[in-house]
Amino acid sequence: MSSFTRREFLATTAAAASLIAAPAIAQAAPRVVVVGGGFAGTSAARALKKADPRIAVTLVETSRTFTACPFSNGVIGGLRDLKAQQFGYDKVAADGIQVAFATATGVDAQARTVALDSGSPLPYDRLVLAPGIDIRWDGLPGYTEAAAEKMPHAWRAGEQTTLLRRQLEAMEDGGVVVMACPANPFRCPPGPYERASLIAHYLKTRKPRSKLIVLDAKDQFSKQRLFQNAWQALYPDHLEWVSLSKGGKVTSVDPATNTLVTDFASHKAAVANVIPPQKAGRIAQAAGVADRSGWCPIDPVTFESKLQPNIHVLGDATIAGAMPKSAFTANAQAKVCAAAIVKLLAGEKPSEPKLINTCYSLIAPNYGITVAGVYHPVNGVLTEIPGGGVSPVDAPASFRAQEAMFAEGWFNTITSEVFG
Numbered sequence: 001m002s003s004f005t006r007r008e009f010l011a012t013t014a015a016a017a018s019l020i021a022a023p024a025i026a027q028a029a030p031r032v033v034v035v036g037g038g039f040a041g042t043s044a045a046r047a048l049k050k051a052d053p054r055i056a057v058t059l060v061e062t063s064r065t066f067t068a069c070p071f072s073n074g075v076i077g078g079l080r081d082l083k084a085q086q087f088g089y090d091k092v093a094a095d096g097i098q099v100a101f102a103t104a105t106g107v108d109a110q111a112r113t114v115a116l117d118s119g120s121p122l123p124y125d126r127l128v129l130a131p132g133i134d135i136r137w138d139g140l141p142g143y144t145e146a147a148a149e150k151m152p153h154a155w156r157a158g159e160q161t162t163l164l165r166r167q168l169e170a171m172e173d174g175g176v177v178v179m180a181c182p183a184n185p186f187r188c189p190p191g192p193y194e195r196a197s198l199i200a201h202y203l204k205t206r207k208p209r210s211k212l213i214v215l216d217a218k219d220q221f222s223k224q225r226l227f228q229n230a231w232q233a234l235y236p237d238h239l240e241w242v243s244l245s246k247g248g249k250v251t252s253v254d255p256a257t258n259t260l261v262t263d264f265a266s267h268k269a270a271v272a273n274v275i276p277p278q279k280a281g282r283i284a285q286a287a288g289v290a291d292r293s294g295w296c297p298i299d300p301v302t303f304e305s306k307l308q309p310n311i312h313v314l315g316d317a318t319i320a321g322a323m324p325k326s327a328f329t330a331n332a333q334a335k336v337c338a339a340a341i342v343k344l345l346a347g348e349k350p351s352e353p354k355l356i357n358t359c360y361s362l363i364a365p366n367y368g369i370t371v372a373g374v375y376h377p378v379n380g381v382l383t384e385i386p387g388g389g390v391s392p393v394d395a396p397a398s399f400r401a402q403e404a405m406f407a408e409g410w411f412n413t414i415t416s417e418v419f420g
């Protein structure tokens with residue numbers, strides 16, 4: 001018969017309690033892995049850590065330097081330096097987030113692990129995928145990875161942005177720039193038209209005998225009236241937009257001759273900027289969260305994949321109903337998703353969100369315009385609800401200048417919130 005003293009009994013009980021408590025503590029410190037350190041992923045990692053510092057958050061990102069797309073059209077137009085677009089992850093790591101510079105190559109949804117190109121697989125309780133976009137290399141005949149070195153897309157910022165800028169600089173005055181815009185959906189709906197504006201601004205001020213032709217696979221686009229009114233006023237001799245119904249859809253390209261082909265004409269370009277069709281970043285396909293459209297269906301309350309449990313998808317990679325693919329959206333979705341994950345981990349029910357998006361575009365250095373939207377889940381789909389709108393069509397120059405200033409303020413605010 002055992003004869004414990006009271007002291008022995010207490011010691012044994014404490015040891016047993018600590019043994020019993022060990023798994024309980026492990027459960028109280030769940031692991032969330034976030035793949036993609038862009039606007040969506042970094043925002044989600046930081047929001048998770050802030051909401052519950054006990055969560056072990058690992059952020060997996062390929063590159064040590066993030067190059068932001070918003071305002072990169074300004075780099076192409078010669079208005080800013082690429083360095084102003086670049087951010088590191090030191091402050092993210094200082095929050096207690098484990099930052100792993102690696103590429104996620106696969107996901108085992110059963111075992112709940114993420115495979116990396118270097119290092120051991122990472123186990124997770126919840127996984128967040130925020131890989132942004134990939135180019136659909138089979139989406140436009142002739143447009144291969146090699147062709148993009150000659151006819152840059154510059155739709156993922158960095159070397160491609162610099163390449164397009166250099167080509168514009170090297171072009172002789174009188175050269176024709178041709179741009180191809182894709183059909184919906186794609187990253188940043190107003191982005192091509194902001195780019196067209198800032199290239200036209202560069203041509204008007206530095207290469208006045210040159211011209212930009214914009215070939216479009218659409219008849220309608222974001223903030224269209226505001227853009228077109230401004231083009232008429234500012235760039236009548238430097239920008240020509242060719243809509244889908246006027247034969248604007250580019251059906252193939254030939255990098256050997258720098259030619260863009262439509263059903264009606266061939267456009268030989270001095271500089272060609274081809275914005276090709278896109279899809280969710282590669283890891284989304286590997287994880288089985290992308291559907292046949294190439295994008296990822298999600299639950300609009302939690303951003304959990306509709307195809308794989310415990311995996312959430314954010315940002316450009318998602319099918320997010322009426323929400324456009326923007327950095328503003330990515331950041332807003334990340335905060336909603338992080339709050340939902342915290343509740344799900346605690347066994348609670350996430351609340352229905354309202355999300356906001358605002359997209360600024362520059363038409364010239366002191367000429368900004370905006371579109372804003374408010375979104376809410378309706379029958380399982382993020383639907384636009386009243387509260388948004390676009391800049392007034394008739395506004396004085398001072399108003400446009402103020403919006404250009406707000407645009408810059410927004411960029412500084414979001415990048416310091418996400419990376420600073």
Ligand SMILES: Cc1cc2nc3c(=O)[nH]c(=O)nc-3n(C[C@H](O)[C@H](O)[C@H](O)COP(=O)(O)OP(=O)(O)OC[C@H]3O[C@@H](n4cnc5c(N)ncnc54)[C@H](O)[C@@H]3O)c2cc1C
Nearest residue numbers: 036038039040062069070104131132188315316326327328
């Ligand atoms: C020219 C242009 C102008 C724009 N202007 C605006 C604007 O004014 N306002 C606005 O709101 N939005 C703008 N956007 C859109 C904005 O850039 C995107 O919507 C936003 O970047 C989406 O965020 P994301 O996190 O989904 O993707 P990203 O920001 O692209 O981040 C994805 C990250 O994931 C990483 N990654 C991908 N796969 C892996 C992997 N397997 N392993 C590890 N890491 C991986 C990538 O390296 C990248 O860092 C613009 C876009 C363009 C092209």
